[in-house]
Amino acid sequence: MNAAVLYALVGVGLYSLGLYALIVHAHLVRKILAINVMGSGVFLVLVALARRGGEAGTDAVPQAMVITGIVVAVSATALALILVVKLAAETGYATLSGNRQE
Amino acid sequence: MPAGSAVTGVSWGALLVLLPLTGAMVCFLWTRAARILGLSTVIAVCLAVAGLGWQLLQEGVYHHAAGGWGAPLGIELYADGLSLLMLIATAAVALAVSIYSTGYFKRARAIRFWPLWLILLAALNALFLSADIFNLYVTLELVGLAAAALTALGGGAAALRGAMRYLLASLLGSLSYLLGVALLYHSFGSVDIAMLAARMESSPTVWAALGLMSAGLIMKTALYPLHFWLPPAHSSAPAPVSAVLSGLVVKASFYLLLRLWLELFGSVSEGIDNMLGLLGSVAVLWGSVQALRQTRLKLLVAYSTVAQLGYLFLAFPLAASAMTAWNAAAYLVISHALAKAAMFLAAGNLMHFAGHDRIADLDRMVQRLPLTVFAFALAGVSIMGLPPSGGFIGKWLLLEAALTQGRWDLVAVVILGGLLAAGYVFKVLGSAFTQAAVPQRARRVPASMEWPALLLACAAIVLGLVTLPVFSLVTIGDAFGVDEVVP
Numbered sequence: 276m277n278a279a280v281l282y283a284l285v286g287v288g289l290y291s292l293g294l295y296a297l298i299v300h301a302h303l304v305r306k307i308l309a310i311n312v313m314g315s316g317v318f319l320v321l322v323a324l325a326r327r328g329g330e331a332g333t334d335a336v337p338q339a340m341v342i343t344g345i346v347v348a349v350s351a352t353a354l355a356l357i358l359v360v361k362l363a364a365e366t367g368y369a370t371l372s373g374n375r376q377e
Numbered sequence: 378m379p380a381g382s383a384v385t386g387v388s389w390g391a392l393l394v395l396l397p398l399t400g401a402m403v404c405f406l407w408t409r410a411a412r413i414l415g416l417s418t419v420i421a422v423c424l425a426v427a428g429l430g431w432q433l434l435q436e437g438v439y440h441h442a443a444g445g446w447g448a449p450l451g452i453e454l455y456a457d458g459l460s461l462l463m464l465i466a467t468a469a470v471a472l473a474v475s476i477y478s479t480g481y482f483k484r485a486r487a488i489r490f491w492p493l494w495l496i497l498l499a500a501l502n503a504l505f506l507s508a509d510i511f512n513l514y515v516t517l518e519l520v521g522l523a524a525a526a527l528t529a530l531g532g533g534a535a536a537l538r539g540a541m542r543y544l545l546a547s548l549l550g551s552l553s554y555l556l557g558v559a560l561l562y563h564s565f566g567s568v569d570i571a572m573l574a575a576r577m578e579s580s581p582t583v584w585a586a587l588g589l590m591s592a593g594l595i596m597k598t599a600l601y602p603l604h605f606w607l608p609p610a611h612s613s614a615p616a617p618v619s620a621v622l623s624g625l626v627v628k629a630s631f632y633l634l635l636r637l638w639l640e641l642f643g644s645v646s647e648g649i650d651n652m653l654g655l656l657g658s659v660a661v662l663w664g665s666v667q668a669l670r671q672t673r674l675k676l677l678v679a680y681s682t683v684a685q686l687g688y689l690f691l692a693f694p695l696a697a698s699a700m701t702a703w704n705a706a707a708y709l710v711i712s713h714a715l716a717k718a719a720m721f722l723a724a725g726n727l728m729h730f731a732g733h734d735r736i737a738d739l740d741r742m743v744q745r746l747p748l749t750v751f752a753f754a755l756a757g758v759s760i761m762g763l764p765p766s767g768g769f770i771g772k773w774l775l776l777e778a779a780l781t782q783g784r785w786d787l788v789a790v791v792i793l794g795g796l797l798a799a800g801y802v803f804k805v806l807g808s809a810f811t812q813a814a815v816p817q818r819a820r821r822v823p824a825s826m827e828w829p830a831l832l833l834a835c836a837a838i839v840l841g842l843v844t845l846p847v848f849s850l851v852t853i854g855d856a857f858g859v860d861e862v863v864p
Binding site for chain 2: 294297306313320336337343344347355358359365366
């Protein structure tokens with residue numbers, strides 16, 4: 276197993292971990308963090324698999340994709356956070372069900 | 378021919394993205410004129426779609442390398458008959474919704490609505506014009522973000538919760554799609570759909586990508602059982618936003634799934650098409666029953682969307698041996714876009730008039746808002762699939778494909794779904810005729826809100842009468858690969 280595959284597997288692991296956290300946690304900030312962990316997992320897979328080994332060097336296209344992905348993730352997180360703030364101000368709870376669950 | 382070359386010489390596809398994007402910025406900066414600027418931008422977009430259509434008819438498939446950079450690195454715009462069909466449906470719904478919004482939104486909310494709505498329109502147009510899977514991811518994400526922000530526009534706990542749930546589901550869907558993109562890029566070294574299609578072969582990595590991308594897109598298209606986010610989001614949004622969400626936004630991810638399936642995965646997926654068909658069948662029946670059980674008008678219409686989206690997935694198991702199934706899906710997509718948008722706009726009128734959307738308390742609406750109830754009924758005709766409507770043609774083609782293949786289970790689903798749809802449409806219409814027990818307010822509904830709903834509903838009906846032009850449009854660029862099929 277070479278380093279690239281190891282990184283890619285770690286990426287998939289992060290993705291799965293984030294997915295698990297997204298489902299089990301009720302608190303919305305935790306859900307948003309989970310989405311971000313999933314995103315980082317996907318970016319890690321992209322960057323790791325970009326190394327095409329040997330003299331060919333690194334492929335620049337996946338790195339450009341990751342940069343774009345990060346921009347998207349930042350905007351999505353910002354929108355999600357402002358929604359949480361508004362929701363908490365409106366209902367007093369930062370969960371979807373309206374109960375205080377931690 | 379100077380006139381002809383003037384029309385075909387312009388890069389209409391690029392304009393379709395550029396116009397609404399510029400319009401959004403101008404509306405955001407110059408809030409005082411947001412309404413008039415927004416409306417004129419949408420009219421300009423409609424003209425650009427007409428220009429693109431002319432260009433396609435004259436010269437065939439449209440290609441444009443943005444900024445002069447070609448496929449491997451740059452962004453390429455691409456349009457064939459199927460894209461054009463989606464763009465036309467989008468422009469039609471957009472125009473009606475925009476006219477409706479000039480009456481619906483008061484100043485304070487209008488200045489937030491217009492920029493977001495134009496960004497959504499730009500993202501939808503860009504999605505229908507993209508030809509590489511990473512670009513499609515970006516446009517998908519833009520559509521999702523703009524749609525979630527629009528959902529929250531109504532304010533209040535229900536709308537915020539609906540928007541939040543929608544945003545999380547949408548982000549989960551697109552991340553899953555992006556992981557699939559990463560795997561495909563690793564396998565084939567390209568993100569261009571045409572290049573991928575040429576290199577496609579069956580392997581475990583491709584199956585993983587197929588699973589991830591399909592699951593993500595199914596989530597965004599709200600196929601049963603991943604539809605949980607749709608009813609709260611679509612029912613709590615303001616009426617014009619609901620119309621756009623139900624009419625166009627869910628269709629965008631379905632269009633993407635259809636594209637991937639046609640170009641990439643169709644050849645390497647065994648058995649998955651049957652599973653999609655099964656989920657579609659459950660969605661049709663379960664969504665219709667849920668719609669029948671609702672007491673709120675907007676929730677009823679939202680569950681009806683879940684059911685009607687199920688029909689689209691019935692095409693997958695049938696398409697293996699009958700290409701008419703894809704025609705049926707395309708027909709259902711556009712006729713549902715028009716009819717459901719009309720239905721949500723009509724529901725918005727009833728709500729605006731009475732101040733509530735309890736179905737049982739609708740008070741003699743037939744006499745008080747005849748145009749709106751007529752629009753609702755006409756849209757209902759297309760949703761039920763009665764002739765001569767667009768919905769009828771779509772469902773008829775599905776039935777025909779199912780009958781010729783002896784798929785009696787799918788035949789039963791199509792017919793039963795139609796009956797249940799009749800049930801929930803007549804449930805609303807029945808209450809619209811009777812007098813309600815509780816006295817209620819009556820607020821005037823401006824003509825700019827009644828006519829768009831009616832015209833959209835009429836368009837859904839007229840769609841049933843112009844089948845041949847629509848089918849010849851879809852064959853530009855041969856998106857469904859009719860020529861490759863051996864009978």
